[in-house]
Amino acid sequence: MEEEYxxxxxxxxxxxxRRAPHGTVYALESLETVLIGAAFDQDVSMxxxxxxxxxxxKDQSTDSIEFKNFSKAFRALEMYDVEKLFVEAESLQERGxxxxxxxxxxxxxxxxxxxxxxxxQDVVLSF
Amino acid sequence: xxxxxxxxxxxxxxxxxxSAYQFAKAALESGxxxxxxxxxxxxxxxxxxxxxxxxxxxxIQKRWSEMAESNKVDLVLxxxxxxxxxxxxxxxxxxxxxxxxxxxxxxxxxxxxxxxxAAIESDRLVTFGD
Numbered sequence: 001m002e003e004e005y006x007x008x009x010x011x012x013x014x015x016x017x018r019r020a021p022h023g024t025v026y027a028l029e030s031l032e033t034v035l036i037g038a039a040f041d042q043d044v045s046m047x048x049x050x051x052x053x054x055x056x057x058k059d060q061s062t063d064s065i066e067f068k069n070f071s072k073a074f075r076a077l078e079m080y081d082v083e084k085l086f087v088e089a090e091s092l093q094e095r096g097x098x099x100x101x102x103x104x105x106x107x108x109x110x111x112x113x114x115x116x117x118x119x120x121q122d123v124v125l126s127f
Numbered sequence: 128x129x130x131x132x133x134x135x136x137x138x139x140x141x142x143x144x145x146s147a148y149q150f151a152k153a154a155l156e157s158g159x160x161x162x163x164x165x166x167x168x169x170x171x172x173x174x175x176x177x178x179x180x181x182x183x184x185x186x187i188q189k190r191w192s193e194m195a196e197s198n199k200v201d202l203v204l205x206x207x208x209x210x211x212x213x214x215x216x217x218x219x220x221x222x223x224x225x226x227x228x229x230x231x232x233x234x235x236x237x238x239x240x241x242x243x244x245a246a247i248e249s250d251r252l253v254t255f256g257d
Contacts, residue, residue: 009247025168026135032207036239040247123246125133126254 011122013037014045017052018126021071022062027055028070030127035073038080045084046077047117048106053091056102074104088114129160131245135256137169138187139180144173147255148190155198163201163245164191166234170256171208176231188231195233202234203241 015034021027037044048056055071062069077085089108092098099106109117118124132151136143151161166173178188195202204214210223216230230236246252 007244007247011247013243013246029168029208033239033242037243039240040243042243042247123252124254125246125252127135 010042012043012045012120013123013125014047014118014121016047016049016118016124016126017055018050020051021055021057021060022065022067026127027052028068030125031070031073033125033127034077034082035080038082041081044082045086045117045121046082047086047088047109047114049088049091049114051091051095053087053095053097053102056085056087056104056106057097058101058103071103077104086117128154128250129162129248130154131162131249131252132164133242133252133254133256134164134166134170134173135168135254137172138178140169141256143255143257144170144187145185147253148187148194150253150255151194151200155194155200161198161200162249163203163241165203165205165242165245167205167208167239167242168256169208169212171204171212171214174202174204174209174231174234175214175229177229192231192233200233204230204234204236205242206236206238209236 015030017027017030019026056074060069060071085104085106086109087106088111090111132147134144134147138144154161173187173191180186191202194200215225215228216236217228220228
């Protein structure tokens with residue numbers, strides 16, 4: 001239902017995902033926003049931090065909670081030209097996870113570098 | 128400066144929509160422009176005209192509607208969030224075969240693209256929520 005944005009302005013957007021994929025609606029709604037926003041041809045990054053790193057965990061199963069398993073959609077982000085996926089290294093380590101546990105290729109950033117990453121953006125959407 | 132605002136939480140449960148309103152009011156009083164307020168998640172419950180808070184409490188929906196009328200602020204409710212929560216305008220009523228509408232004056236239902244567009248066109252997008 002959205003029309004392509006013809007404004008010609010390109011801004012740097014970062015979506016910060018801080019919450020587990022289920023338990024609250026924010027993770028799903030963040031992904032919806034990224035997918036809709038892709039039609040606007042902006043420079044998009046995503047950052048996964050704190051429990052948000054669980055959104056990218058491989059082999060999720062949501063059958064028993066009767067929720068949509070939207071984790072597979074992260075694999076499709078490439079088709080939407082969303083290729084800059086950052087994960088905070090410490091958030092992974094603190095949860096006993098490594099890059100091998102994730103379902104997409106990501107770029108690890110250190111906790112101390114997150115501020116710089118956010119500083120580079122024009123628009124910060126935090127979910 | 129041109130602001131847009133994102134409200135991610137429902138009224139009365141969470142202070143986010145109060146803070147967003149106070150921020151918008153202060154911005155307008157300081158001579159800034161508030162282009163759009165986008166309501167997402169439970170934030171869409173700010174836009175129902177069926178609330179009746181106690182008389183000694185603030186009327187959150189009415190405050191927004193009055194702001195929209197006097198300052199031409201565009202109040203947009205996310206359509207997918209509305210459909211899940213029973214916030215209905217005439218178009219949605221007809222499309223989804225409901226028998227009532229409850230979108231308050233000054234609010235309109237539209238898509239997430241309105242949020243992205245506001246972020247692009249405004250100098251600042253300010254988010255209220257957890």
